[in-house]
Amino acid sequence: MTRALRSQERPPGTVRRGMALPIVLLIPIAVMFWGITADGGNNNVYREEARDTATQAARAGADEIDLDYLRTTGIVRLDPAAAETAAAAWIAATGHTGTVAATVDSVTATVTIDQPLSLLALTGRESVDVTVAAAAAPRTGVTEPGDLGGT
Template identity: 35%
Template sequence: MRTRTHERGSTSVFAVIVAAVLMALAGLCIDGGKVLNARATLTDTAEQAARAGAQEISVGSMRGATRISLDTAAARTSAARHLTASGISVDSFTVATTGQEVVVTLEEDVPTTMLRIVGVDSVHVSATGNARAAVGINQEES
């Protein structure tokens, strides 16, 4: 019976490659779940903050006007206050108002656990929520 000395150790190389691939897949699953969870949380928080801002209707626009408009300063303050009260930590946020709409954008870098092995320390996540001020049940879209 002949022994194959030139193939000696090939199983070890194969095992190392398979282990590395399995670790990368585990990293994608674990860290991918963290990123998806962070994105869902940011989206929900951005939408809630936009709704809080959209409730700040200008009193002057409600009296005798055909269209309502937002009190932009109060809308931005209310949205920022909601973000602070929510307790989540974000790297940056912006609150923009245009006419009847409030747009809140949140950004965060989610740290990874398993993907650090391959050099990915964090994943950047961005979420946007918007809300439109509305009064009554038959308001026209503009």
């Protein structure tokens, strides 16, 4: 017999076990890596949705200008109560939760989205909260060429 054939011969009754342990260890590691990749990608989607909602809510609040003050002084400022109401209504319309704070100068909206986990739920955690804040200020119209709007 040739040397290659002799090296493959085994005594009767022996079993080849060389790959069982690495495969058993590799499968859970691969599943965890897949879970981190999938849920991490979903996290980016939920974060962008929260950012969009917070930005739009802040902008909706920044539209609530105190018109009486503007007419008497010529200065643009927000009506904080109306701004908070408008921003909170925008957040509520999206079905998300959040908080709103407004001053005469700006509106800040914070939105929280509960992101369900798919594969990482196997670790015992069903979801994670994604929270993003955005602010906006009232803008006036164009006042000179090249101006995109000022305060």
